[in-house]
Amino acid sequence: MSGAQVTRTRFVVPVILGIMVVQAVALHLMGRVWICSCGTVRFWVGDIWSAELSQQMFDWYTPSHIVHGILFYGVLHLLMPRAPVLLRLAIAVSLEVAWEIAENSPPVIEEYRKQATAAGYVGDSILNSVLDTVAMMTGFALARLLPWQATVALALVAEVAVGALVH
Numbered sequence: 384m385s386g387a388q389v390t391r392t393r394f395v396v397p398v399i400l401g402i403m404v405v406q407a408v409a410l411h412l413m414g415r416v417w418i419c420s421c422g423t424v425r426f427w428v429g430d431i432w433s434a435e436l437s438q439q440m441f442d443w444y445t446p447s448h449i450v451h452g453i454l455f456y457g458v459l460h461l462l463m464p465r466a467p468v469l470l471r472l473a474i475a476v477s478l479e480v481a482w483e484i485a486e487n488s489p490p491v492i493e494e495y496r497k498q499a500t501a502a503g504y505v506g507d508s509i510l511n512s513v514l515d516t517v518a519m520m521t522g523f524a525l526a527r528l529l530p531w532q533a534t535v536a537l538a539l540v541a542e543v544a545v546g547a548l549v550h
Contacts, residue, residue: 395469399476403516406480410487410509417509424510431549437507440514443549446541448515451479452522453538457531472523479519483512 411417418424419438428439436442455475463471485491487506495504507515526534 392469395467395473399473402473402476402480403513406483406516407509407513409484410507410512413484413488413506415487415506415509415512419508419510420505434503437504437511439508439511441518442511443545444515445518446545448479448518449522449525450538450541451482452519452524453526453534454522455479455519456523456526457534468527472520475523476516476520479516483507483515487512 416438419435421435421438425435425439426441428435428442430436431443437444452475455478456471459466459471459474463474492504492506522538525537529537
């Protein structure tokens with residue numbers, strides 16, 4: 384790694400972490416709970432009807448966030464091919480965090496509740512939301528590291544498999 388790359392890394396990594404702190408604080412200020420109101424922290428919730436969905440660490444929405452990262456990597460690579468990958472990652476994190484904050488805003492939660500399948504939805508826990516952002520970053524990294532054909536296959540398999548398993 385050159386000196387310029389180290390300097391960029393030392394700058395961008397704290398910026399990314401800062402964006403995620405903003406995410407957590409914004410969600411807290413909107414009344415989201417830090418962890419599931421049930422008081423437990425679980426690695427996975429597989430029951431789509433569970434009140435703990437979107438409250439625990441990972442759930443059926445996690446693969447979708449991985450796909451977000453794959454898509455963000457591809458789009459930003461096409462739009463900004465010369466931009467350093469960490470800058471593109473910071474932009475992707477900003478987009479994902481904006482989505483997470485909007486998705487967990489009171490008006491959006493009210494709209495979700497109008498759907499029969501989300502009648503008791505209370506929004507994501509902060510833990511779940513922040514880990515959704517980490518899942519996006521994982522997808523971004525996979526897209527960076529894997530051949531594009533494998534990345535496209537992974538995204539398609541993730542979407543089709545989750546759709547088949549959940550429905």
